[in-house]
Amino acid sequence: MTQPTETRSSHVLRVASYNLRIFKDDRAAITRVIRAIDADVLLLQEVPRHPLSGHRLAGFADELGLTWFGGARGRMSTTLMTSLRVDLLEAHHATLPVRIFDEPRGYAMATVRLPGHESLVVASVHLPLRSSERLPHVRAIRAAATAAGRPAVVGGDLNEEPGDAAWTELSDGLAQVSESVPTYPAKAPHKQIDAIFASPLITGRTPGLDLVDADVATASDHRPVVVDLDLSALATD
Template identity: 60%
Template sequence: MSTAAPDTHRIRVASYNVRALKQDRSALVEIIRTIAPDVLLLQEVPRHPVSGHRIAGFADEVGLTWFGGRRYRMSTTLMTSLRLDVLDACHGSLPVRRFDEPRGFGMATVRLPGHRPLVAASLHLSLRAADRAPEIRELLAAAGRSRLPMVLGGDLNEEPGGHTWRHLAGQLREISADRPTYSAQHPHQRIDAVFASAGLPGSSPAVALPADRLAAATDHLPVVVDVDLSALADL
């Protein structure tokens, strides 16, 4: 049973590393439908050049909309619910070393009816600590060009004490819960999180997600936040 975001000023944002849909797909679909996100920030979706139809099909299965478009062979994207208007959406590439896996971000300008728009972005940072700082700087620059409030989330491949995590937390506020996100089978590291601009507070909803289904679905746990958009309400 899903638990929808509470009131007309809130949206539910979830970040989830889905491990290329390689594990129990029915469990993964069940988990996402139970969460019922308005914005689903995804990492490790299938990334080969002809995988767009698989991602679009997955969006249909979980009851969300995927904007598609060029993905630069990377595996980060996002999906949205019909509660939101999508005003603009794109994928962008991030700098990587030669022969490394392509990395990038999915980003959309969305609007909850009766509210001013905001930017939502999904990120998946490098396994190398030295590479994460330039990646996050480029993402923040891209997200900030619109001068809109933003919600960013994803797999940082780093725990809260890390340099890049602290840099991101210095630009935005971390609004997700302080709990381990990896691995789904034996949670012991917090490497996934959601951050937001000042004035967009978040709370962690109580969503009943069975541990066995979480462990079957993928190797990360989802991060779920209800974001309060009261500050963006039209007067």
């Protein structure tokens, strides 16, 4: 199994965001890529969403050595998983309004704590294809993520590029901490539509990972986004 090339500090929380295209591509390659990333918090989009798919996600989490909190998702395909390195304090899914017959949309949100640090909120998002819906969705997600007054991390598939309305709105109060590189399509990326944002107290850097290019190209139509977040400002010890 491919391993990360860097040793992680006790102040670092590794967050990754990945659109899996409902396992339509190379399922084994997806597993290899995610294992190599070795995330503490894995923000997922386009996972199986039919009512009986929970056992598939639970099994997938077990295969990865991660924890999936389950719960009702309202047929949407967004969720998140966590590693045993963090404490999962609370987690839930929430749906957002879309037009009838459109794909269900929403977000997965959790309060997590890296031992020795204050807790923070993390959210996985997958914004709609309709541009008119993206701005109200991102406003609702940002409001929910910051409602408790904790630092927040929001990441996912925004279905738009930097400078567009929802991206700009999300950047108001949160800063992009992931690398500014194209993420779509995976085989020849030329659009950046996936990113991770965080509250000002939190800074991020891209870790050096030994990902296999062939796996990244065949695992999904998106490339994963990975960032090591420095939580030194949240340290309690």
